[in-house]
Structure formats: C-alpha cells, structure tokens
Amino acid sequence: MAPKVALFITCLVDLFRPKIGFAAIKLLEDAGCEISVPVAQTCCGQPAYNSGDRADTEAIAKQVIKTFEDHDYVVAPSGSCAAMIKIHYPELFKDDADWQRRAVALSKKTFELTSFLTDVLEVEQIDTHLEQKVTYHDSCAGLRELGIAGQPRKLLASVDGLVMEEMKDSDVCCGFGGTFCVKYSDISNAIVSKKADTINTSGADLLLAGDLGCLMNMAGKLKRQGSKTKVRHVAEVLAGMSDGPAIAEAKK
Amino acid sequence: MTNIITTRDFKSNAKEALANKTLQKALTHVEAGFIGKRRLAMEALPEFDQLRDNARDIKNHTLANLDAYLEEYEEKVVASGGKVHWAADGEEACNQILDICRNVGARTVTKGKSMIAEEIGINDFLEKNDIEPVETDLGEYIIQLRGETPSHIIAPAVHVLKEQVEEDFRRVHDHLPVSRNLEEPESLLDEARKVLRAKFLNADVGITGANFLIAETGTSVIVTNEGNGDLTQIVPKVHIVLASIEKVTPTLDDVSQILRVLARSATGQEISVYTTFSTGPKRQGDVDGPEEYHVIILDNGRSNMIGSEFQDMLRCIRCGSCMNHCPVYHAVGGHAYGWVYPGPMGAVLTPSLMGVKDGGQLPNASTFCGRCEAVCPMRIPLPKMMRHWREREFEKHLNPASQRWGLNFWAFFAKRPRLYHLATSLGIPLLSLFGRRKGYFKYLPLASGWTKYRDLPAPETRTFQQQWAQREALKQGGAK
Numbered sequence: 001m002a003p004k005v006a007l008f009i010t011c012l013v014d015l016f017r018p019k020i021g022f023a024a025i026k027l028l029e030d031a032g033c034e035i036s037v038p039v040a041q042t043c044c045g046q047p048a049y050n051s052g053d054r055a056d057t058e059a060i061a062k063q064v065i066k067t068f069e070d071h072d073y074v075v076a077p078s079g080s081c082a083a084m085i086k087i088h089y090p091e092l093f094k095d096d097a098d099w100q101r102r103a104v105a106l107s108k109k110t111f112e113l114t115s116f117l118t119d120v121l122e123v124e125q126i127d128t129h130l131e132q133k134v135t136y137h138d139s140c141a142g143l144r145e146l147g148i149a150g151q152p153r154k155l156l157a158s159v160d161g162l163v164m165e166e167m168k169d170s171d172v173c174c175g176f177g178g179t180f181c182v183k184y185s186d187i188s189n190a191i192v193s194k195k196a197d198t199i200n201t202s203g204a205d206l207l208l209a210g211d212l213g214c215l216m217n218m219a220g221k222l223k224r225q226g227s228k229t230k231v232r233h234v235a236e237v238l239a240g241m242s243d244g245p246a247i248a249e250a251k252k
Numbered sequence: 253m254t255n256i257i258t259t260r261d262f263k264s265n266a267k268e269a270l271a272n273k274t275l276q277k278a279l280t281h282v283e284a285g286f287i288g289k290r291r292l293a294m295e296a297l298p299e300f301d302q303l304r305d306n307a308r309d310i311k312n313h314t315l316a317n318l319d320a321y322l323e324e325y326e327e328k329v330v331a332s333g334g335k336v337h338w339a340a341d342g343e344e345a346c347n348q349i350l351d352i353c354r355n356v357g358a359r360t361v362t363k364g365k366s367m368i369a370e371e372i373g374i375n376d377f378l379e380k381n382d383i384e385p386v387e388t389d390l391g392e393y394i395i396q397l398r399g400e401t402p403s404h405i406i407a408p409a410v411h412v413l414k415e416q417v418e419e420d421f422r423r424v425h426d427h428l429p430v431s432r433n434l435e436e437p438e439s440l441l442d443e444a445r446k447v448l449r450a451k452f453l454n455a456d457v458g459i460t461g462a463n464f465l466i467a468e469t470g471t472s473v474i475v476t477n478e479g480n481g482d483l484t485q486i487v488p489k490v491h492i493v494l495a496s497i498e499k500v501t502p503t504l505d506d507v508s509q510i511l512r513v514l515a516r517s518a519t520g521q522e523i524s525v526y527t528t529f530s531t532g533p534k535r536q537g538d539v540d541g542p543e544e545y546h547v548i549i550l551d552n553g554r555s556n557m558i559g560s561e562f563q564d565m566l567r568c569i570r571c572g573s574c575m576n577h578c579p580v581y582h583a584v585g586g587h588a589y590g591w592v593y594p595g596p597m598g599a600v601l602t603p604s605l606m607g608v609k610d611g612g613q614l615p616n617a618s619t620f621c622g623r624c625e626a627v628c629p630m631r632i633p634l635p636k637m638m639r640h641w642r643e644r645e646f647e648k649h650l651n652p653a654s655q656r657w658g659l660n661f662w663a664f665f666a667k668r669p670r671l672y673h674l675a676t677s678l679g680i681p682l683l684s685l686f687g688r689r690k691g692y693f694k695y696l697p698l699a700s701g702w703t704k705y706r707d708l709p710a711p712e713t714r715t716f717q718q719q720w721a722q723r724e725a726l727k728q729g730g731a732k
C-alpha cells in the first residue's frame with residue numbers, strides 16, 4: 001500500500017516559493033507516496049519559539065500535532081521546520097504527559113524531504129538531468145539536529161550531467177537565523193557576506209540548499225552583490241523543475 | 253585596566269567592531285588558528301566522543317553533590333596546611349585577597365591567567381590599593397600594557413595584531429635598545445620573558461586561577477603553555493588560588509579524563525605544555541614553594557544556577573571551543589559582548605551571573621546554528637539555554653515593544669489557519685505583482701532590516717495553498 005504522506009509545506013514555501021512544494025510532491029509521488037496537504041497548517045512555530053514566546057509556541061505546536069498526527073508520515077521541504085517538530089516539540093511538552101506522548105508520536109513519523117526519500121523510502125537515484133555545476137550549503141538545523149548531509153548529496157550525485165563543486169565551509173551558518181537576520185542585521189550581513197564569497201569562489205553556477213529561509217538570505221545577498229550565481233531549493237533540481245526563474249530572479 | 257560593563261550595548265559594540273579594520277584582520281586568526289587544529293586532534297582520537305560523555309558525566313555527578321565535594325576539598329586543603337576562603341561575590345573575594353596581601357606587606361603581585369580574576373576585577377582593585385598586579389601570561393601581559401580586557405577566554409589578546417604588540421613593547425620597554433629586531437613572534441616572546449623574569453623574582457604574592465580543584469587531595473590544577481603559572485605560584489612567599497565553586501572535581505582520575513578533552517578542544521594539543529598541581533604550602537624539606545597557601549572560592553551567583561535550567565552551564569571547562577566555532581564571535585570578536593565572557597558560553601553565563609536585564613542581549617545574538625554545542629567537549633546545550641534566557645526575557649517583558657507587537661500580530665494569524673490563508677491569499681499575489689518585474693525588492697516598507705544589506709526575493713505567484721486548492725478542485729471536477 002502506498003504510504004500516506006502529509007506535506008508540511010512550511011510558511012516560507014507557502015508564501016514565497018510554492019514551486020518547492022510542488023517539487024516535493026512530485027518527488028514523493030514518483031517514489032510511490034499518496035500525498036495530502038492539510039489545510040489547517042500555517043507555521044511550525046519557530047518564530048515564537050526562538051523569541052522566547054512559549055505560550056504561542058505551544059498553541060501552534062498543538063495545532064500542528066492535531067492536524068498531522070493521523071497520517072503515516074509528515075514530510076517537510078525544510079530541515080529546520082522538520083527539526084522543530086521532530087526534536088523540539090517533544091521537549092516543549094516535557095511537563096505535560098499527554099501532549100508529550102502525542103508530540104513524540106508525531107516526531108517519529110516526521111522527516112525532512114531528502115532524508116525521507118533516502119533513509120525511509122530508500123530511493124537510490126533520481127531520474128533527471130541537469131547540466132550544471134552546483135554547490136550545496138548545509139543548513140544548520142538540518143545538519144546538526146537531524147544529521148542531514150549525505151542524503152541530498154547522494155541524490156544530487158545521481159542527477160545526470162550535474163557536477164558538484166563543494167564550497168569551503170559548507171557547514172558554516174549563512175547568517176539567516178530566522179528573526180536574527182533582521183534583529184542583528186549588521187552581524188547577519190557580515191556572516192552572509194563571507195558565505196557569498198565562498199559560494200562565488202566555489203566555481204558553481206547554481207547554489208542549492210534544503211531550507212528556503214537560508215536560500216532567500218543567500219540569494220538576496222548574491223543578488224545585491226550582482227553575482228551571476230543562481231539559487232534554488234534542492235527539491236527543484238531533483239524534481240527536474242529547474243526551468244523558470246530561480247530565487248530572486250525576474251519572471252520571463 | 254577598566255572593567256566597564258557594556259553588555260546592554262551589544263548591538264552598537266558589534267557595529268563598531270564590524271567597522272574596525274584592524275580588529276577584523278586579527279579576527280581571521282580565530283578561524284584559521286583553532287578550528288583545523290581541533291579537528292585534527294579529534295580525528296586522531298577515535299574515542300573522543302566517548303571521552304566527552306565521560307567528562308559530562310563526571311561533572312554532572314559533581315554538580316549533583318557539589319556541597320559534599322567542596323567540603324571534602326576544604327578539609328584536604330586545611331590538612332595540607334592551606335586555607336580556604338569562601339567569597340559570596342566579587343567584592344568579598346577582592347577584599348579577601350587584599351587582606352592576604354596586606355598581611356605580608358605586598359607591593360607587587362604576579363598573576364597567572366585567570367578568568368575569575370577578570371570577573372571580580374582584581375587588577376583594578378589592587379591598583380587602587382597601591383599594589384601592582386603583573387600579568388605573566390603573554391597574552392594577558394600584552395592587554396595589560398594596552399589597558400584592555402581579554403577578548404577570548406584562552407587567547408586574551410587574539411584581537412591584537414603582532415605589529416601592534418611590537419608598538420606596545422617599544423613604547424613600554426623603553427630601556428631596551430631601539431634598534432632591536434622584534435619582527436618575529438619569538439622575539440616578542442623572548443623580550444616579554446626577560447622583562448617578566450625580574451618581576452617574578454620581586455613579587456610578594458602570586459595569584460593563579462585553577463582549571464580544577466581536586467576534592468580527594470585538596471590540590472589545585474592549572475594548565476598553561478608558557479610555564480608562567482609555575483613561576484607565579486612557586487616563587488612568591490604567598491600563593492593565592494582563585495577559583496569558582498564549580499571547579500571542584502572529585503578525584504585525580506576524573507581530572508585526567510577531563511584533561512584529555514580540554515587541550516584537544518582548546519588548541520588541538522593532546523595535552524597542554526604544563527599541567528601543574530599544587531597542594532598546600534611548602535613542607536619541611538621541600539626545595540621550593542610558597543610559605544602560605546590560600547584558596548579563594550567564589551560563588552558570585554553560581555549556586556543559584558544549581559537546580560535551574562542553567563545548571564549544565566556549570567560543566568564548562570573554559571576551553572574556548574564554542575567561541576572558536578561561532579560565526580557571531582568571528583564577526584564581532586569578544587569585546588562586543590561587553591563583559592568577561594564572550595561567545596556562546598558568555599551568552600549563557602553572563603545573564604546567569606549578572607541577571608537577564610543586563611545580560612539579555614547576549615543570548616539573543618545567536619543564529620542558533622548549533623555549532624557551539626556540536627563542538628563543546630562537555631556537551632553543554634548552549635543554544636537551548638540561550639533560548640531559555642529569551643523565554644525569561646519575554647516573560648518579564650524585557651524585549652523591545654516593537655518586537656513583541658510584531659510577534660503578537662504574526663502569532664494571532666498563525667494560530668488561526670483560516671484567517672491566515674485569507675490574509676496571505678490576498679497579500680501574497682499583490683506582493684508578487686509588485687515584485688514581478690525584477691523578481692526581488694531592493695526596498696520594502698517594514699522589511700528594511702532585511703533590505704538594508706540584501707534584496708528580498710519576491711513571492712512567486714499565489715500561495716501554495718491557493719494553488720493546491722485549485723489543483724484539488726480540478727481533480728475532483730475531472731473525476732465526476
């Protein structure tokens with residue numbers, strides 16, 4: 001029977017780049033999943049959680065748990081949102097046995113997209129083509145909270161024509177940090193400027209990552225610098241949807 | 253040296269630091285100098301992660317029985333002829349030190365590197381009381397000449413360029429020939445050694461910090477690379493150990509286990525050049541050693557951390573690895589943090605010691621990238637504790653009103669999916685339309701924090717939810 005997967009679309013993908021959602025759906029459907037997108041979803045609650053607003057975080061987390069707990073799997077095209085549900089929800093309810101049980105149950109079936117494809121569905125390769133030199137940025141939450149590093153690279157390596165040019169310090173933060181990038185814009189700028197330098201010297205034409213927040217931050221900086229490097233979510237490339245404008249590019 | 257606290261000005265401090273070209277040049281040494289060496293040391297020791305677990309467990313056990321181990325430690329110090337002084341805060345510790353110095357009519361005091369000394373501001377205090385403190389660690393010596401505070405817990409002068417040190421030496425060591433060559437780092441070290449040698453011999457009291465206090469033997473342990481600590485504690489008549497309560501560790505065996513992760517995490521060395529143990533004053537028949545041995549044990553807010561969500565922070569062994577790997581520290585350096593402890597460990601410890609009202613800026617200044625926790629040898633969950641500080645701040649309404657207002661507005665919608673989708677399905681297509689031509693915004697009202705430094709990618713078209721609803725509706729229609 002086809003696994004029933006609920007897509008946790010993430011607020012940024014919903015608002016800024018729906019294409020990533022459709023790319024994720026294509027990848028999951030190609031791998032034999034049955035997809036649903038619950039309407040009652042907004043955000044995983046990170047903005048409140050990382051601002052110290054515990055009450056709103058808990059209210060949002062409960063809403064997410066209720067909305068998603070009846071599905072076989074929950075998949076998000078974002079390491080940080082998946083980590084929020086997988087790692088932080090259970091911690092959030094450590095003094096509330098009932099909600100904690102439900103949070104832990106949801107945690108067990110929640111995955112970031114590329115790790116779900118490789119670790120759970122055991123997808124070995126992707127049948128698509130892209131003749132381009134790409135570089136991959138490891139977004140922090142995915143990398144350090146969920147251990148995502150090999151999975152996207154493995155899938156990318158199977159893309160026909162694609163050449164991987166690893167940048168220096170791909171595991172170093174891009175300076176996004178959610179509200180950090182506006183609250184501490186000077187510091188965030190220093191960090192993303194360094195990141196832009198390593199991207200530019202990697203020799204790649206296309207920057208990929210698994211989190212739209214980081215991608216928008218890096219794309220915004222590269223654009224401001226006048227860099228020619230294009231920016232996309234890794235799912236777009238894997239789903240063969242690398243046509244059309246890249247992030248921060250004009251529509252033709 | 254003046255210890256003016258500017259933690260509340262973190263933002264403006266950071267701005268200045270970012271504009272300071274000399275500092276920015278010096279800061280490149282942090283990444284280049286520490287990260288690779290630590291990685292090599294770790295790779296050479298396959299059981300490194302196991303050792304980290306052991307180290308964490310040892311400290312957790314100690315903290316759960318802290319009072320018992322501190323008592324045991326005091327007993328052993330007394331039995332070996334030393335004296336323990338308990339200091340509730342910095343002022344008390346300073347006065348205890350001053351009393352000991354006055355008792356022996358001290359004029360000069362040599363000092364080994366000690367962050368607790370910085371925390372209590374002992375140098376300023378001694379100077380005001382006509383006692384000259386002399387730093388003997390090269391980095392500390394340099395910043396003392398410059399009238400600065402340390403900017404890093406293990407490399408206090410990491411913000412200073414070699415050329416600046418040369419200038420300072422020429423200015424202060426004006427009895428030495430002007431024509432001498434000070435281009436090589438070694439020549440600077442040699443010169444500092446020569447100048448300091450005389451000071452070592454003249455000092456009446458030596459103050460050192462402690463990396464560990466061993467409960468079973470009453471021993472204090474310091475690790476250094478220059479050997480200055482040894483001369484500081486052996487030559488003068490009086491040795492004062494200055495430590496905080498969490499430095500106590502049950503046994504010598506425990507200490508040797510933690511030492512295995514300390515130097516590797518700090519500098520990538522297998523072990524520091526000198527690991528020096530001192531137990532009590534000189535005994536009959538000893539060739540050297542002090543006549544008096546005092547230990548000042550400082551609390552200064554730490555006992556309040558026990559049993560709180562910040563207790564894990566007391567496992568810290570001050571290796572500096574968290575700041576060495578911190579992108580925010582790399583960008584602004586240590587002085588921007590405004591007090592003694594910079595980087596991720598400072599972002600957690602500072603509000604614990606001075607309160608969230610004064611220290612609350614620091615735990616906010618993090619992207620939560622988690623690299624600090626990933627490298628911390630004591631497995632301290634630094635980001636989690638920074639988040640706890642943000643929670644305390646939020647509860648007390650200490651964060652700016654504009655931020656709270658924005659958050660409330662957003663949360664109102666985030667908790668009401670229908671309204672949220674209604675609002676976004678109206679707003680996003682509009683925004684998309686405005687950004688259509690270029691694909692990004694150079695400026696957008698209310699988003700200036702973003703657009704000051706980078707362009708804002710425009711939304712593609714309509715929201716995903718709108719498009720998905722349409723796709724589903726079409727499917728249903730087709731199926732009929």
Ligand code: SF4
Nearest residue numbers: 568569571572574628
């Ligand atoms: S918090 Fe951890 S990494 Fe940072 S100084 Fe302390 S022990 Fe070292």
